[in-house]
Amino acid sequence: MDDNSPTQKQRAGQYAANLGYFRRPHYLRRIRLWCFLAALALSMGAVVSYRHWKRDTIFSKGPLSHGHAPLAQDCRACHTDGQTDALKARLSESHDTRSLPGIVAAVFTAKNPGKGSPHAHMSGSSAMDQACLACHPTFGVHLPQTVGLHLVSVAAESVNVRADNCFVCHREHTSGDRMALPSASQCAACHDNLGELAYHRQSQPLSNPPIAATGENRNLGDGLVTFIPPSDAKRKPVAFSDFAHGHPPFAYENPKLSDPAKIKFNHARHLRPDLSGAGKEHALDCTDCHSPGPSGNFKQPVTYEQHCKQCHTLQILPDLPNLRIPHHDAEKVRWFLASIRIPIENALRAEGVTAPDDLAKRADAEMAALSLRSKSLKLPDLEQRVFFEGDPKTEPDIRRMRAGNAKFLTECAKCHEVAPPTIDRAPAVTPPNMAMRWLQKGSFTHQPHSHVACADCHAAKSSKLTSDILLPTQKSCAECHRAPDSGAVSVAQAGPTERTSAAFQREHGGAMWDCQACHVFHAPAVNTKSVRH
Numbered sequence: 299m300d301d302n303s304p305t306q307k308q309r310a311g312q313y314a315a316n317l318g319y320f321r322r323p324h325y326l327r328r329i330r331l332w333c334f335l336a337a338l339a340l341s342m343g344a345v346v347s348y349r350h351w352k353r354d355t356i357f358s359k360g361p362l363s364h365g366h367a368p369l370a371q372d373c374r375a376c377h378t379d380g381q382t383d384a385l386k387a388r389l390s391e392s393h394d395t396r397s398l399p400g401i402v403a404a405v406f407t408a409k410n411p412g413k414g415s416p417h418a419h420m421s422g423s424s425a426m427d428q429a430c431l432a433c434h435p436t437f438g439v440h441l442p443q444t445v446g447l448h449l450v451s452v453a454a455e456s457v458n459v460r461a462d463n464c465f466v467c468h469r470e471h472t473s474g475d476r477m478a479l480p481s482a483s484q485c486a487a488c489h490d491n492l493g494e495l496a497y498h499r500q501s502q503p504l505s506n507p508p509i510a511a512t513g514e515n516r517n518l519g520d521g522l523v524t525f526i527p528p529s530d531a532k533r534k535p536v537a538f539s540d541f542a543h544g545h546p547p548f549a550y551e552n553p554k555l556s557d558p559a560k561i562k563f564n565h566a567r568h569l570r571p572d573l574s575g576a577g578k579e580h581a582l583d584c585t586d587c588h589s590p591g592p593s594g595n596f597k598q599p600v601t602y603e604q605h606c607k608q609c610h611t612l613q614i615l616p617d618l619p620n621l622r623i624p625h626h627d628a629e630k631v632r633w634f635l636a637s638i639r640i641p642i643e644n645a646l647r648a649e650g651v652t653a654p655d656d657l658a659k660r661a662d663a664e665m666a667a668l669s670l671r672s673k674s675l676k677l678p679d680l681e682q683r684v685f686f687e688g689d690p691k692t693e694p695d696i697r698r699m700r701a702g703n704a705k706f707l708t709e710c711a712k713c714h715e716v717a718p719p720t721i722d723r724a725p726a727v728t729p730p731n732m733a734m735r736w737l738q739k740g741s742f743t744h745q746p747h748s749h750v751a752c753a754d755c756h757a758a759k760s761s762k763l764t765s766d767i768l769l770p771t772q773k774s775c776a777e778c779h780r781a782p783d784s785g786a787v788s789v790a791q792a793g794p795t796e797r798t799s800a801a802f803q804r805e806h807g808g809a810m811w812d813c814q815a816c817h818v819f820h821a822p823a824v825n826t827k828s829v830r831h
């Protein structure tokens with residue numbers, strides 16, 4: 299034993315004064331207590347604050363999309379029954395959870411609607427649909443309603459398809475960005491399945507007077523003259539998978555139809571390189587008459603003033619180029635002709651003939667020149683000339699002039715359908731009523747096709763009659779709008795300029811071909827004016 303080590307007694311003495319040490323405060327014990335109290339307070343706080351502020355995010359499947367971010371604390375805005383459990387949520391969406399097949403269908407088809415399964419999109423507005431619609435009331439219907447809205451005065455039927463089960467197409471909780479949009483396979487799930495189409499399609503016959511079998515041009519109240527093909531209430535939807543495989547032809551392709559515009563115009567003749575009167579070095583070009591509107595999407599309407607006048611004047615006297623028959627209103631033309639001496643005098647004054655004697659003499663001479671056919675000027679003769687005959691083609695002088703600088707009178711009937719006059723009415727000119735739009739159920743815009751020649755889509759160069767429909771077929775669009783050729787050596791080798799050429803796109807495809815490139819899904823909220831010149 300070591301002599302220096304303390305005895306037991308000595309040790310006891312050492313601690314004698316310190317026996318209550320565990321009762322005395324110590325900083326470590328104090329921390330322990332505070333930790334406990336803090337933990338208690340925090341968990342109480344969590345419970346109370348959750349009750350109070352409902353911090354639902356903790357249960358969430360993923361971030362909400364940008365537009366719905368403010369709803370992060372209000373899951374019940376969409377999960378109306380407070381049901382966020384995956385399986386239960388899906389079941390609560392189903393319309394049939396009583397039967398076993400119903401439950402199986404609900405669980406297995408909602409996420410990935412299979413092509414084969416009947417009613418893969420469980421039908422019927424669900425609780426969540428109702429929630430979505432509460433905030434987005436106008437998104438409850440699919441596009442066919444557009445026709446119901448827009449063509450309601452001319453269609454044979456009104457087709458209605460409900461946009462049920464929003465969440466099949468609009469996936470939530472995927473990112474903080476926008477909601478994910480559906481792919482074309484989501485459209486094909488229904489459109490490539492006759493059973494699905496029939497199940498979702500509700501059709502009601504409308505009692506509109508039938509459209510002419512060859513089609514009509516109508517302004518449906520939006521200021522756009524639209525070509526309307528006759529519709530058929532007994533029509534059945536067609537099943538197809540892809541734009542290039544089975545997509546229906548455009549309505550105007552029906553060979554029974556013709557362009558109903560009432561204006562005489564011969565494209566082939568006016569596009570000939572030797573057309574006289576073009577006034578420039580080159581022949582007329584499409585864009586001389588069809589110039590793009592401000593957005594480039596559609597062409598501006600053809601007008602007499604801008605596109606015909608320079609060659610086909612309504613100038614009635616060779617000496618007075620400023621004296622023109624007014625265009626556009628047959629009654630005004632009749633009044634103009636009945637009192638023609640006044641405009642003649644005005645035209646003379648404009649040329650500087652002001653002395654009363656001179657004026658009278660010149661006006662007499664011009665009046666005599668007007669009565670080309672008869673000795674004395676008679677109004678019916680003048681009308682006959684202006685509306686139906688024009689300047690006589692037999693006069694060699696006039697024939698030369700007509701083809702050259704177009705100084706002579708073109709009769710209205712050269713371009714118009716004109717009915718003979720009556721005693722109290724001027725001859726009736728049928729309004730040309732040229733169509734501005736040809737497609738109703740899908741969209742086309744010229745802008746993205748500026749790299750394609752007009753003639754590739756419009757067979758105008760060989761058309762002699764207005765009644766020809768000069769528009770491209772669905773098949774011609776699908777040459778470019780289809781899945782790209784895969785594996786072809788030439789595609790891989792093509793440079794960027796080659797890829798953007800029309801010929802290359804035609805040969806190899808690859809321009810946007812999914813349904814959404816050309817279609818929207820939802821019907822517009824109101825009968826919006828689709829004025830997109």
Ligand code: HEC
Pocket residue numbers: 354355356357358359362366369370371372373374375376377382383384385387388465468469470471
């Ligand atoms: C804007 C509407 C909306 C809001 C708000 C919303 N959800 Fe959802 N939630 C959906 C949709 C739609 C689905 C369906 C599945 C999908 O889109 O992937 C879904 C699915 C779910 C699922 C899984 C269900 C499944 O089938 O996998 C959970 C869990 C969930 N939500 C929880 C929440 C919670 C928690 C909140 C609140 C923080 C919330 N959700 C807020 C729309 C919403």
Ligand code: HEC
Pocket residue numbers: 363364365366369375376426429430431432433434464465468470475476477
């Ligand atoms: C409480 C109201 C509310 C509910 C419920 C709601 N939304 Fe929204 N939603 C909004 C608001 C607000 C916006 C953002 C403003 C906007 O873009 O119009 C929005 C935007 C959207 C957008 C466009 C933005 C994007 O991310 O693409 C879609 C699509 C959409 N909601 C679909 C749905 C669907 C599907 C449901 C049901 C599952 C739903 N919403 C439920 C209020 C709501």
Ligand code: HEC
Pocket residue numbers: 419440441442443444445457459480482484485486487488489494495496498499534535536739740813814817818819
């Ligand atoms: C739930 C089934 C269903 C789904 C999903 C669906 N459609 Fe339809 N769609 C229909 C039915 C039914 C019609 C009416 C067919 C008819 O009358 O010939 C229709 C008609 C159309 C029409 C013709 C419009 C008209 O005015 O006549 C277009 C275009 C269209 N759908 C595009 C789409 C696109 C794009 C998608 C995907 C985003 C889609 N559809 C998804 C059922 C569906």
Ligand code: HEC
Pocket residue numbers: 561562563564567568573574575576577582587600601602605606607608609610700701712713
């Ligand atoms: C560049 C000059 C020029 C322009 C512009 C022009 N034409 Fe012509 N048009 C002619 C010539 C030349 C003829 C042949 C001679 C004739 O019949 O007068 C002709 C002939 C016609 C004919 C008779 C065709 C036939 O086959 O019998 C009609 C109808 C016609 N044009 C209508 C129009 C209309 C409508 C416009 C405006 C949209 C128009 N033209 C613009 C030069 C033109």
Ligand code: HEC
Pocket residue numbers: 557559561563565568569582583584585586587588600605732752753756758759763764765766767768769
């Ligand atoms: C001198 C003016 C003029 C020129 C040049 C002209 N057009 Fe036209 N175009 C018209 C007139 C007038 C109409 C309306 C009468 C009709 O439908 O034929 C029309 C109608 C059209 C239509 C729609 C009507 C339908 O039936 O399809 C198309 C498409 C068209 N033109 C394309 C062309 C193309 C492509 C070219 C060039 C190759 C061209 N046009 C050159 C005056 C012209």
Ligand code: HEC
Pocket residue numbers: 561600601602603606607610612623624625626627628631684685708709710711712713714727728729730731
């Ligand atoms: C060279 C061809 C040509 C001749 C000649 C011609 N027009 Fe026209 N007319 C047109 C064209 C093209 C339009 C359609 C575009 C426009 O309104 O300018 C038209 C439109 C009209 C319209 C319809 C206006 C509307 O609001 O729809 C009337 C009415 C009319 N013309 C009357 C006449 C009368 C009357 C004459 C003879 C004095 C005449 N036109 C001579 C080419 C011609």
Ligand code: HEC
Pocket residue numbers: 584585588595596597598599733734735736737738741742744747750751752753754755756769770
């Ligand atoms: C890729 C094919 C394509 C090309 C290229 C094309 N068009 Fe068109 N064009 C169409 C289709 C499709 C329509 C019918 C659109 C509608 O009315 O809904 C149309 C409509 C028209 C119309 C009548 C409707 C309107 O907008 O007034 C005219 C005129 C016309 N095109 C002229 C031209 C001219 C001129 C060019 C060349 C500069 C041209 N197009 C190039 C496909 C084409």
Ligand code: HEC
Pocket residue numbers: 741742743746747750770771772774775776777778779799800801803804809810815816
């Ligand atoms: C020569 C090839 C070619 C032909 C023929 C063609 N397109 Fe296109 N189309 C294109 C290209 C290229 C684009 C631009 C695609 C892109 O931006 O990726 C396009 C774009 C479009 C767009 C999308 C416009 C937008 O603003 O998003 C629509 C709709 C369209 N085309 C419809 C049609 C229709 C309808 C026809 C037939 C009348 C047609 N196209 C014929 C090559 C073509």
Ligand code: HEC
Pocket residue numbers: 482485486489538539540541545546547548549550736737738739740741742775779810811812813814815816817
């Ligand atoms: C390149 C453009 C383009 C693509 C891609 C496209 N469509 Fe179309 N579709 C059109 C146009 C244009 C019309 C309008 C025809 C008309 O009004 O005459 C149309 C018409 C329709 C119609 C109405 C047919 C009828 O006769 O009633 C349906 C349904 C349709 N499309 C569905 C689809 C579906 C589903 C897809 C995807 C698989 C698709 N489309 C892809 C351009 C396209």
Ligand code: HEC
Pocket residue numbers: 427430431434437438461462463464465466467468479480484485814817818819820
């Ligand atoms: C078959 C797929 C499909 C179904 C079902 C569907 N949508 Fe959509 N929705 C789309 C597509 C595709 C778009 C993109 C724009 C378009 O095509 O109209 C869209 C766009 C929207 C937008 C506008 C987004 C924007 O760009 O501002 C809202 C809001 C919306 N849908 C709500 C709903 C609601 C609510 C429902 C259920 C009642 C629903 N959707 C059902 C496919 C669908």
